[in-house]
Amino acid sequence: ETGVTQSPTHLIKTRGQQVTLRCSSQSGHNTVSWYQQALGQGPQFIFQYYREEENGRGNFPPRFSGLQFPNYSSELNVNALELDDSALYLCASSSNRGLGTEAFFGQGTRLTVV
């Protein structure tokens, strides 16, 4: 068990709605990354937060936004949900931005948009 927890584990939303996913990082970790994983694919990087600041962003539209809190937990918000947003959303925490630092993943949130 990595110590990274995500909530909720499963979620069903209607197209056009908004959703907030949450992640508690592992103790001592100050960096959180969010990934979207479609069925049968590898995780696609959404963005990363380091000490409450966005630290990098993948090829996702602005309706994907996030926050990191002083305790390093994080939220992923998605507005105007589309059917293609259905996926497993993964949160990973790491101890710093440095090279060679491993990321530890939560169990993910399975989002279904109908």
Place this chain on the structure above:
Amino acid sequence: TQLLEQSPQFLSIQEGENLTVYCNSSSVFSSLQWYRQEPGEGPVLLVTVVTGGEVKKLKRLTFQFGDARKDSSLHITAAQPGDTGLYLCAGRLSGGSYIPTFGRGTSLIVHP
């Protein structure tokens, strides 16, 4: 275009067989991680390789980082049904980037 190409994409073998999974790129990585993911779960870190030419062993799993740090391989000896899962490689690009980039993964099924 994927920065990291994994092959094969799918692998279905019998218990006891050996297999090798590859992770290739045209870019140089400062480090590379291998993860195993079971359905509906997050990826679990298996190993990190950092030095070109490095070989690491984890029980029946052998990981190798290419000399030029552009590729890696995972070899499983005498595969067992418990090895079934999605094997992902993820790399951090050399030159300052610190955001791990994942390949699409190799889906392995080991039949009893």
